[in-house]
């Protein structure tokens with residue numbers, strides 16, 4: 078951690094929206110005091126008394142746990158919004174040429190700074206991040222995340238076929254680089270930074286790469302981040318390349334990549350049988366609805382996934398996603414659920430953007446709640462002006478946070494009590 082890291086706030090007073098640890102509900106504290114201990118954890122959350130002399134920390138704002146972005150791509154920061162979809166042509170035309178630039182450490186370091194600033198400006202305190210296949214890029218990203226004080230899970234993106242040679246890395250050097258990153262960064266700063274195993278998707282990985290990635294994740298107990306069933310052409314090509322597997326999820330199951338440490342990005346077109354296996358094996362899903370709209374990929378059945386008990390978090394999926402704002406992604410999730418005819422309430426979506434994501438990326442006992450023992454990872458959001466003298470209901474507050482896109486910007490982003498970004 079660098080010397081210029083902002084000082085920790087020991088007392089934070091304000092209007093708090095605190096997610097329930099397990100139920101998709103938000104508890105409101107109209108005037109609360111959060112005490113933060115010397116390690117940056119919440120010591121307690123209590124109502125402020127009438128005699129309390131601590132001033133409101135961010136007047137006019139609501140305070141929530143920081144947003145947890147379960148799926149996005151750091152080397153796509155500068156191609157965000159490139160309208161060259163659907164998925165496979167978009168990868169070829171827009172993504173791979175840009176990701177090839179990340180072989181250069183200086184380029185990676187410059188974009189890593191922009192990327193971290195973009196996360197902080199939108200109130201994201203924790204992220205599951207795909208890098209490029211280049212070890213220098215992952216290292217530059219981790220260095221920037223460390224200096225900014227953000228929490229993240231990342232690693233090299235594993236890919237050894239079906240793309241230009243500049244973005245591929247063979248199995249042996251890839252696994253050796255992953256092991257070096259693990260030794261250097263995994264668990265850094267009391268677990269703030271962690272390394273994950275990231276086979277990009279089945280198409281870009283040979284069976285040997287998938288198998289060894291699975292064994293590596295198992296040996297070291299690492300999370301696995303990947304894509305699944307995003308696009309119909311992708312699903313067809315995956316079936317051609319892996320004819321022995323029963324379906325797309327079966328490819329990951331057959332190579333030791335499934336199970337409770339797996340985070341599956343998109344999961345739009347899974348069959349019922351695959352959803353049953355996702356739920357039974359406690360796999361997690363990163364729901365990326367803004368990206369799904371932009372690439373025309375489809376609408377994930379969020380209501381059904383939640384009703385099955387699947388752990389779901391939200392992902393911006395930058396750069397197929399057009400924003401770093403998880404609030405906008407929650408709004409897109411609301412729309413996508415309506416299109417599927419199975420609504421998901423705004424309260425549930427705000428829970429998914431915070432606590433739900435924390436249960437996907439972890440550690441679930443440290444992140445996503447404002448409660449004693451949890452890290453004080455917070456976002457303060459300005460409330461937009463409203464009519465009438467009555468105090469807003471919880472529903473009105475959540476609607477304002479998620480749906481009034483032109484109002485209510487992020488006021489402060491805090492990790493472990495340190496205001497890393499303030500307006």
Ligand code: GUN
Pocket residue numbers: 150164168172277278304307368394397
């Ligand atoms: N599938 C494989 N790679 C990618 C990627 O970079 N973005 C998205 N949205 N899907 C993918």
Ligand code: ZN
Pocket residue numbers: 148149150304342394
């Ligand atoms: Zn993605």
